[in-house]
Amino acid sequence: MEPSTLPPxxxxxxxxxxxxxxxxxALPVAALALAGCTVPTFGASPGATxxxxxxxxxxxxxxxxxxxxxxxxxxxxxxxxxxYRRRGDNIPKQSQYHLPLEVTYTIVPVLIVLGxxxxxxxVENKEVANPKTAVTVDVNAxxxxxxxxxxxxxxxxxxxxxxxxxxxxxxNENVHINLTSSDVIHGFYxxxxxxSRYALPGVLNQFTFRAVQTGTYDGQCTQLCxxxxxxxxxxxxxxTPSQYSTWLQSNYDPTAxxxxxxxxxxxxxxxxxxxxxxxxx
Amino acid sequence: xxxxLEAPIAGAPHGPEGEHEHQGPTGFLKWITSTDHKxxxxxxxxxxxxxxxxxxxxxxxxxxxxxxxxxxxxxxxxYNELFTMHGSVMIYLxxxxxxxxxxxxxxxxxxxxxxxxxxxxxxxxSYWLYLTGSITMLSGFFxxxxxxxxxxxxxxxxxxxxxxxxxxxxxxxxxxxxxxxSAIFTGVNLTATIxxxxxxxxTMFRMPIFTWNLLITAILILLAFPVLTAGLIMLYxxxxxxxxxxxxxxxxxxxxxxNIFWFWGHPEVYILALPIFGMVTEIIAVFSRKPVFGYKGMxxxxxxxxxxxxxxxxxxxxxxxxxxxxxxxxxSLLIAVPTGIKMFNWIGTMxxxxxxxxxxxxxxxxxxxxxxxxxxxxxxxxxxxxxxFTHDTYFVVAHxxxxxxxxMMGAMGALYYWGPKLTGYLLNERLGKSQFWxxxxxxxxxxFPTYLLxxxxxxxxxxxxxxxxxxxxxxxxxxxxxxxxxxSTIIFVVNIMYSWKKYPAGDNPWDGHTLEWFTTSPPxxxxxxxxPQIRSERPTWDYNHPxxxxxxxxxxxxxxxxxxxxx
Numbered sequence: 001m002e003p004s005t006l007p008p009x010x011x012x013x014x015x016x017x018x019x020x021x022x023x024x025x026a027l028p029v030a031a032l033a034l035a036g037c038t039v040p041t042f043g044a045s046p047g048a049t050x051x052x053x054x055x056x057x058x059x060x061x062x063x064x065x066x067x068x069x070x071x072x073x074x075x076x077x078x079x080x081x082x083x084y085r086r087r088g089d090n091i092p093k094q095s096q097y098h099l100p101l102e103v104t105y106t107i108v109p110v111l112i113v114l115g116x117x118x119x120x121x122x123v124e125n126k127e128v129a130n131p132k133t134a135v136t137v138d139v140n141a142x143x144x145x146x147x148x149x150x151x152x153x154x155x156x157x158x159x160x161x162x163x164x165x166x167x168x169x170x171x172n173e174n175v176h177i178n179l180t181s182s183d184v185i186h187g188f189y190x191x192x193x194x195x196s197r198y199a200l201p202g203v204l205n206q207f208t209f210r211a212v213q214t215g216t217y218d219g220q221c222t223q224l225c226x227x228x229x230x231x232x233x234x235x236x237x238x239x240t241p242s243q244y245s246t247w248l249q250s251n252y253d254p255t256a257x258x259x260x261x262x263x264x265x266x267x268x269x270x271x272x273x274x275x276x277x278x279x280x281x
Numbered sequence: 282x283x284x285x286l287e288a289p290i291a292g293a294p295h296g297p298e299g300e301h302e303h304q305g306p307t308g309f310l311k312w313i314t315s316t317d318h319k320x321x322x323x324x325x326x327x328x329x330x331x332x333x334x335x336x337x338x339x340x341x342x343x344x345x346x347x348x349x350x351x352x353x354x355x356x357x358x359x360y361n362e363l364f365t366m367h368g369s370v371m372i373y374l375x376x377x378x379x380x381x382x383x384x385x386x387x388x389x390x391x392x393x394x395x396x397x398x399x400x401x402x403x404x405x406x407s408y409w410l411y412l413t414g415s416i417t418m419l420s421g422f423f424x425x426x427x428x429x430x431x432x433x434x435x436x437x438x439x440x441x442x443x444x445x446x447x448x449x450x451x452x453x454x455x456x457x458x459x460x461x462x463s464a465i466f467t468g469v470n471l472t473a474t475i476x477x478x479x480x481x482x483x484t485m486f487r488m489p490i491f492t493w494n495l496l497i498t499a500i501l502i503l504l505a506f507p508v509l510t511a512g513l514i515m516l517y518x519x520x521x522x523x524x525x526x527x528x529x530x531x532x533x534x535x536x537x538x539x540n541i542f543w544f545w546g547h548p549e550v551y552i553l554a555l556p557i558f559g560m561v562t563e564i565i566a567v568f569s570r571k572p573v574f575g576y577k578g579m580x581x582x583x584x585x586x587x588x589x590x591x592x593x594x595x596x597x598x599x600x601x602x603x604x605x606x607x608x609x610x611x612x613s614l615l616i617a618v619p620t621g622i623k624m625f626n627w628i629g630t631m632x633x634x635x636x637x638x639x640x641x642x643x644x645x646x647x648x649x650x651x652x653x654x655x656x657x658x659x660x661x662x663x664x665x666x667x668x669x670f671t672h673d674t675y676f677v678v679a680h681x682x683x684x685x686x687x688x689m690m691g692a693m694g695a696l697y698y699w700g701p702k703l704t705g706y707l708l709n710e711r712l713g714k715s716q717f718w719x720x721x722x723x724x725x726x727x728x729f730p731t732y733l734l735x736x737x738x739x740x741x742x743x744x745x746x747x748x749x750x751x752x753x754x755x756x757x758x759x760x761x762x763x764x765x766x767x768x769s770t771i772i773f774v775v776n777i778m779y780s781w782k783k784y785p786a787g788d789n790p791w792d793g794h795t796l797e798w799f800t801t802s803p804p805x806x807x808x809x810x811x812x813p814q815i816r817s818e819r820p821t822w823d824y825n826h827p828x829x830x831x832x833x834x835x836x837x838x839x840x841x842x843x844x845x846x847x848x
Contacts, residue, residue, distance in 0.1 A: 096831035097838035191738030202529035222673035230743035
């Protein structure tokens with residue numbers, strides 16, 4: 001050890017080092033304590049469905065871990081580069097192995113990862129569960145729009161050239177989605193649901209969600225699907241159950257429904273951008 | 282401690298006046314005929330940096346288009362071409378060939394004391410395939426219908442002949458096939474070189490970390506690239522010969538393409554990253570004047586990363602709904618462990634060292650910070666529910682740009698570090714530092730707003746977006762970051778022109794550890810006139826600083842070191 005880094009008399013290296021470690025750990029912990037019960041959102045939002053809220057809590061959990069681990073590592077890097085900045089022509093001690101330390105920073109990450117995985121599995125199992133549902137919507141994605149059909153209800157909503165298609169669903173009701181694609185891969189993404197799923201040609205993708213907040217939410221295709229990908233919008237409107245049945249009745253149209261069902265089978269490519277392009281060719 | 286011989290033990294001619302001084306063509310003729318790994322490596326370096334500039338120019342156009350909601354700089358169709366070619370050029374033509382073609386080609390044989398690569402002509406073929414592949418891919422811009430526009434991942438069935446007719450897509454496939462073969466040949470060459478051409482005394486556990494990482498990279502290339510090549514041939518057959526491998530109509534499976542692509546694509550991430558990890562390891566050790574902390578742990582971490590990377594590909598496909606989520610989730614999460622070991626080993630190397638902030642070291646430290654962010658956000662994406670939440674939004678874009686921008690800093694650091702060895706001249710440090718700060722600040726200004734954009738629901742690959750108050754400012758900041766990074770590239774080019782043959786470097790400007798710093802700058806035709814005794818992974822350091830060999834903490838640590846001494 002160089003003379004300059006010798007510890008002052010009476011304080012062992014170990015104690016000094018431990019104090020330093022305590023100082024690093026104390027900071028993020030204190031910050032969390034100050035934040036009190038309100039855990040920060042870390043940029044995400046709870047969303048409008050039961051699973052979006054679980055995902056949000058998972059997000060918060062991951063973020064707390066990220067802030068602690070990332071913060072500690074950042075502090076270590078900053079400490080190393082500034083404290084040990086070259087000042088002379090000394091050759092430092094050529095230390096290379098510290099097995100207990102190396103084992104620690106192998107085991108601890110493994111434990112953290114297992115914890116994250118356990119939390120992931122809890123939320124994932126909830127999210128991909130298929131509970132009994134009262135409402136089913138068949139969602140068909142095509143270049144470049146969306147078609148929402150309500151099996152057994154004779155209701156169909158197709159993306160129009162001038163306005164986004166709106167999928168109306170009731171609040172506090174499990175809604176089952178059958179997602180298909182007529183041509184290329186599309187992405188069904190509703191930001192307020194903290195959820196997305198591919199619409200794959202030749203595959204029926206199914207999932208269930210339960211909206212707990214009325215409102216109109218933006219949806220958009222997230223998987224590149226060709227020229228008008230950027231304009232492939234839709235909306236999800238969550239209404240009260242009574243409004244929902246009124247809506248179903250006023251949109252009752254067996255002819256359109258039958259035509260849509262037939263078209264889904266045949267359709268390969270239909271060039272219907274859901275919005276006109278502004279200033280673009 | 283190691284005894285060192287003053288006398289050379291290998292390499293016949295004893296000095297520049299040696300009888301076998303290479304007489305060959307010079308200039309253009311040398312460039313096109315040479316099988317010397319240093320000339321080929323230099324061609325790789327120059328070509329890949331030019332590709333970086335081209336890919337960067339595309340990025341600037343993309344960011345200007347996105348700086349306003351309904352940007353009118355390019356059309357929807359042109360935008361699709363731009364981001365496709367930005368991703369393709371950066372991944373296939375810049376960072377990959379730079380990582381395993383450019384510096385690897387030059388440095389690996391010298392680091393192990395070899396006169397050249399194992400198969401010099403195959404090496405030349407690799408480069409020419411890479412160059413022709415690059416030109417082929419880029420020539421898509423000059424054909425009717427424009428360049429490929431299905432994203433750098435070319436998902437089927439968007440990439441079939443119905444949805445993407447036109448020669449641009451075929452040129453993209455052809456270009457990628459050529460560069461793919463180039464990578465495979467380089468993988469063969471590196472593996473053979475590292476296994477068979479090590480100098481006497483250079484045991485496996487005395488190889489520098491950079492060479493170790495290139496060995497694992499080369500093995501990953503051999504495992505992953507043939508799969509991509511096969512996939513591309515299938516895609517081409519679907520487009521032109523009426524097969525239905527990826528089309529539902531003929532009984533094919535579109536998701537098969539994603540499985541094939543990502544079976545190559547995820548190892549590819551480490552094929553890009555491991556060489557740069559190696560470069561950063563070398564830079565940090567040399568500029569801290571210490572051996573690599575936990576040298577053997579570092580190697581096992583590299584091997585673990587390589588092994589795990591072959592079992593995580595479907596984390597790119599969580600939202601397809603047709604993959605086994607828990608398996609790919611835990612495998613992906615586990616990669617954080619060896620990567621974390623590397624991070625702590627890098628910090629441990631600097632710890633109680635003598636850290637010299639040259640441009641190369643600044644770039645390496647910038648790499649550490651940026652890679653830390655990219656690595657941690659990668660852990661989120663390994664969790665399927667969080668992936669459902671952020672998939673195909675700007676969060677993912679920000680995540681992998683954190684990673685690749687970190688790699689870019691490592692690459693730049695490596696150019697400042699090894700450049701003097703290749704050319705004999707140093708680059709200007711003041712310009713180098715301004716390049717670092719513009720790149721580093723630009724990278725953070727770009728990625729952090731981009732993460733938030735993703736969390737606020739902006740999808741990737743959109744040329745226009747609604748006038749959304751929560752998105753606008755963030756897009757502006759991201760554009761400012763991109764412009765700063767463009768500026769850093771300009772500073773880099775200016776630095777090369779300004780420093781041209783201005784600052785002679787000498788053989789060992791940084792007090793290096795490994796064999797390349799033992800020979801002249803630039804090295805002679807077959808690299809060495811003499812070699813020092815190789816008794817650790819730092820032969821040049823041992824030679825220059827006798828009595829300052831590595832020391833270990835505790836009995837177990839000493840055993841690790843002693844094992845190395847007797848092996």
